[in-house]
Amino acid sequence: MIDDSPNLVAIYELVSDGYVRVAEFQLTQDGTVTLTLSDSDGCPLAQGWYAEGVEKLNEVGHVTVDDGAAFMRALLQPFRMSYCRVVDESTNTPRTPTPLSTPTPWSAAE
Numbered sequence: 001m002i003d004d005s006p007n008l009v010a011i012y013e014l015v016s017d018g019y020v021r022v023a024e025f026q027l028t029q030d031g032t033v034t035l036t037l038s039d040s041d042g043c044p045l046a047q048g049w050y051a052e053g054v055e056k057l058n059e060v061g062h063v064t065v066d067d068g069a070a071f072m073r074a075l076l077q078p079f080r081m082s083y084c085r086v087v088d089e090s091t092n093t094p095r096t097p098t099p100l101s102t103p104t105p106w107s108a109a110e
Contacts, residue, residue, distance in 0.1 A: 007072070008025070008026050008089045009024065009025045009075045010023070010087045011023040011025075011045065012084065014083045025049075032065070033050075035047070045084060054071065054074040
């Protein structure tokens with residue numbers, strides 16, 4: 001089975017000029033997760049996720065960096081944030097995109 005876990009997830013924060021990259025999580029070959037911050041100001045959101053884990057959507061508990069690939073997948077859950085974007089910038093083999101919704105007869109034609 002091919003592992004479709006993301007190996008690079010970037011965090012962008014909204015500033016006056018638009019979104020700027022402030023942090024990245026990387027899944028290493030040995031399955032550990034690293035956090036790199038873009039500047040000395042850091043990114044409290046990313047640092048909190050790295051230290052405390054990511055809350056599971058519709059479940060009880062957190063996924064931590066010790067969970068490796070599961071943590072990286074949890075970062076890509078839909079979050080209700082307008083000031084921050086979480087982007088899969090993986091360098092591994094592209095995955096088949098999951099449709100956001102099922103097309104309906106009245107959907108716009110592609």
